[in-house]
Amino acid sequence: MSRKRPFIKALLIDISGNLHIGSTPTPNAVEAIKRLRAAEIPFRLCSNSSQESTKSLVSRLNSMGFDFVDTPAKDSARSEFSQPEESEAHNANYDAVIVGLAPKLFDYDHLNTAFRILKGEDRPKSSSGSEVTRVGDHGIPALPAAPGKPTIPLIATHKAKYVEKDDPPGLSLGPGPFVTALENATGAEAYVVGKPTKAFFELVINDIYPASELTAPIPSPGSNDAVEEDGEVEGKIAVIGDDVEADLGTGC
Numbered sequence: 001m002s003r004k005r006p007f008i009k010a011l012l013i014d015i016s017g018n019l020h021i022g023s024t025p026t027p028n029a030v031e032a033i034k035r036l037r038a039a040e041i042p043f044r045l046c047s048n049s050s051q052e053s054t055k056s057l058v059s060r061l062n063s064m065g066f067d068f069v070d071t072p073a074k075d076s077a078r079s080e081f082s083q084p085e086e087s088e089a090h091n092a093n094y095d096a097v098i099v100g101l102a103p104k105l106f107d108y109d110h111l112n113t114a115f116r117i118l119k120g121e122d123r124p125k126s127s128s129g130s131e132v133t134r135v136g137d138h139g140i141p142a143l144p145a146a147p148g149k150p151t152i153p154l155i156a157t158h159k160a161k162y163v164e165k166d167d168p169p170g171l172s173l174g175p176g177p178f179v180t181a182l183e184n185a186t187g188a189e190a191y192v193v194g195k196p197t198k199a200f201f202e203l204v205i206n207d208i209y210p211a212s213e214l215t216a217p218i219p220s221p222g223s224n225d226a227v228e229e230d231g232e233v234e235g236k237i238a239v240i241g242d243d244v245e246a247d248l249g250t251g252c
Contacts, residue, residue, distance in 0.1 A: 009235030011043040017242040048158035048194040100157040118186040158194035196249025
C-alpha cells in the first residue's frame with residue numbers, strides 16, 4: 001500500500017537553484033508560484049544571500065517574471081540581527097568577525113586579518129587597559145575567556161560549501177570552506193545565523209503562524225487528512241530545496 005503525502009500547511013522555499021539559476025528562472029517556477037497563490041497555500045522565500053538587500057533580491061526575482069512585491073523574503077543576514085546595541089565598550093574596533101559570501105574578499109590578507117582579530121592579535125584596549133568586546137544582545141552565546149580560545153565571536157551567514165552561478169557558469173566555492181578554515185586555525189566555533197539552523201526555521205515559521213497555532217497535534221505521517229480544530233487547519237510545513245545538507249540540515 002502506497003504511503004499518502006501529508007496535507008501541506010505551508011512551504012518554505014529556497015531561492016537559488018530552485019526558483020532560478022543565475023539570471024534565469026528554473027522551468028515552471030513562475031507558474032508554480034502562481035499556482036501556490038491560487039491555492040492559498042502560505043509560503044516564504046528562504047535565502048542565505050548576504051550579497052544584496054531583500055529589496056534588491058525581490059527586484060531581481062521580479063525581473064525574471066515573478067511577482068513578489070507583497071511576499072516577504074527571509075534571509076540569513078537580516079533575519080536574526082537588528083542594529084547592534086551600544087555598550088560601555090563602544091570604542092572597540094572589532095566586536096565580531098562576520099563571514100558572508102564575499103568572493104572578492106576571500107584572499108589571504110582579509111582572512112589573515114580575520115584570523116588575527118579572533119586570536120586577539122588586534123584586540124583594542126579599554127581606558128582601564130583591559131581587553132574589550134562588544135556584541136549586541138542577539139542570542140549569540142557568550143564566549144568564555146579560556147586560554148587559547150577566541151573571545152570575539154565568529155559569525156557566519158551560512159556554511160554552504162559551494163553555490164551555483166552563471167558567471168562563471170557552474171559551481172563556485174561558498175563561504176563554508178573559509179569559515180571552516182578560520183574555525184580550524186583559531187579554535188573558534190562559528191555561530192551560524194542562516195539555514196539550516198533551527199533558529200532560522202523557527203523565525204520563518206513564526207512569521208507565518210504564531211507559536212500558539214503550532215502546538216496542536218499534527219496528523220501522523222502518512223495521514224492525508226486535514227483536521228480542523230478551532231478554525232485552524234493542521235498539517236505539515238514542508239521545505240523545498242536543492243541541497244539536503246545546506247537547505248535542511250539538522251535544524252529542519
